Amino acid sequence: MGVSDWRQTLGPYGHHAVDILRAEWYLGLTSFGGPPVHFKIFHDKFVVKLKWIDDQLYQELFSISQALSGPASTKMLYCINLIHDGVLGALIGFLFWSLPGALGMYALSIGVSSIGSTLPRAVYALLSGLNAATVGIIALAAVELSRKAVTDKVTRTLVFLSGAAGLLYNALWYFPVLILASGVVTVVHDKRWLHRPVNATLTAVGFRKRKTAPAEEEGLDPRTHVQLDPLKGAGEFPVGQQPSAAGPSPELRVAERADDGAEERDLAPGARRENEPSRTESEPRVIPREHQLNFSWKTGSAVIALFLTSFVAVMVARGVLAHPPLLYRLFANLYLAGTIIFGGGPVVIPLLREYVVAEGWVSPRDFLIGLALAQAFPGPNFNFAVFLGGLTAANSGLPSAAGAAAAFVGIFFPGMALVQGTMGVWSSLRSRPCVKSAVKGVNASAVGLIYTAVYRIWLVGYLDEGFQSGRSLGDDPWWVVVTTTAYVGGRYYGLSAPVVIILGAALGLVRYGVVSGRG
Incomplete structure (x- = not known):
């Protein structure tokens, strides 16, 4: 046939x-x-x-x-x-x-049922090699x-x-x-589900420092890394760098983008920012017909x-x-x-x-x-x-x-x-x-x-x-x-x-x- x-x-x-x-x-x-x-x-x-x-x-x-x-x-x-x-x-x-x-295993059972109490040493050596x-x-x-x-x-x-x-x-x-x-x-x-409480716990016991700590120690704004005026309140800008009504100055935007890039580089491959959806959540499984x-x-x-x-x-x-x-x-x-x-x-x-x-x-x-x-x-x-x-x-x-x-x-x-x-x-x-x-x-x-x-x-x-x-x-x-x-x-x-x-x-x-x- x-x-x-x-x-x-x-x-x-x-x-x-x-x-x-x-x-x-x-x-x-x-x-x-x-x-x-x-x-x-x-x-x-x-x-x-x-x-x-x-x-x-x-x-x-x-x-x-x-x-x-x-x-x-x-x-x-x-x-x-x-x-x-x-x-x-x-x-x-x-x-x-x-x-x-x-x-094959059935045939093996028939053979094993008829053997004596001991086997030749050559057989044991073969089994050990297997x-x-x-x-x-x-x-x-x-x-x-x-x-x-x-x-x-x-x-x-x-x-x-x-x-x-x-x-x-x-x-x-x-x-x-x-x-x-x-x-x-x-x-x-x-x-x-556990990222926030774990990070908070590690920070509280001193195993992890806040990422903004180095910037704050140098007197920089933690978001823009712009030098703060020690005589003015936090968040105020030095003379000549006042923000416009349309938003931050070009210099600030460049600094902001640089800061964001640094943060991205700090992330491990495949890791996500806080509250960012995972790939498995954002990319549905497409099943071919x-x-x-x-x-x-x-x-x-x-x-x-x-x-x-x-x-x-x-x-x-x-x-x-x-x-x-x-x-x-x-x-x-x-x-x-x-x-x-x-x-x-x-x-x-x-x-x-x-x-x-x-x-x-x-x-x-x-x-x-x-x-x-x-x-x-x-x-x-x-x-x-x-x-x-x-x-x-x-x-x-x-x-x-x-x-x-x-x-x-x-x-x-x-x-x-x-x-x-x-x-x-x-x-x-x-x-x-x-x-x-x-x-x-x-x-x-x-x-x-x-x-x-x-x-x-x-x-x-x-x-x-x-x-x-x-x-x-x-x-x-x-x-x-x-x-x-x-x-x-x-x-x-x-x-x-x-x-x-x-x-x-x-x-x-x-x-x-x-x-x-x-x-």
Whole structure:
């Protein structure tokens, strides 16, 4: 069947269907490295190459995907296809994006369920190399995303503070609170609600002097910088410089303009004078027709309401049933995880450990093996749940395919339903100044949390038979070199993420060969 036959078979969606299949299937097979790398790939493909969306809309979708629970990169890809091709196109894109990695993780679960209690040391070296290379490419993606998220001193500060706060504490409620607080901070800053009281406080305690103080000390009028006559009252002019009825003299006007220019030069780039409207307030968002979403806020609200109803029903049944089937308990746990996880793939790892390993369904060692190998699989990191679901079912004598399917639906459905509904509401909110200000803060906070993810993977990336729970990659200089090589290769030599991942695995095997040869 040719391209024209496919388009005719798919009806009104046939015009873009082949493009969707090509784009998402390719992305699903080649997108390694997790959400930070995925976001960069999406920008290069859909903004720069295909021009399905513009850069500003990309930033808006990035904020939506970070502010809602669920898989961040998958939600963003879903939104791009929803705008470009409608609901059917978004669903097709989601399946072709996620299924290649999901099928790979399912196959991995079958293999891990049949291995012994230990692995060859060469395998541990390979897994450590994969983790080290992944840290390097995620760090590179974080740096490149920072360049887009940082637009002024406030967003730069939020990137730093969010990353630092994520390093110091870790809890389920913590990351969404950081993201929400950052959005509030940028709204307050852009509206200048605290500028006057803060400036007044700093002036009162002596941390800031009035700008007119030097002029007053020299006996100059603070506005015109004209010498005042000490024998006359302030505001009087020396002889020969009396103001005319038409206004100030030419000399005074020149001095006034010079003073205004000096004040302008004192302002930081992008800063505004007191009471001056911001750019986001004075320049309304112009949405091109091809980027507009034909999806009403009423429909979006209904989708959100239906999802919340289903969530309550699943949780109530989970608590009421005395002995629910294992597959239902697995589905309910992952449905809950998919609903409360904010921040994307790196955040899902500790929560899945709590909801699967703590239940006794998967051993800690098998969990870490899957975590290391998941970095070598393309697509969303949430596919790791498919591995855990298949392994849970296999360990209990149930069909592994049933466990993988329950995990896939449970972990992905909440985020996709929420983003589908939110896009309808977003279409009526996106041009409001407060919303656009909040978007900046959400972007900055989300990028800061990516640095947190880099640190956490670094702490458990080194695996060996003596410490199967993982150790810091910094414990061995070789892994530091692998991480640095991955970063430099991607940053300065244009190596793609798949090539870097393979290079990391190869370097891990090289280390094993050198160490075993010495022994």
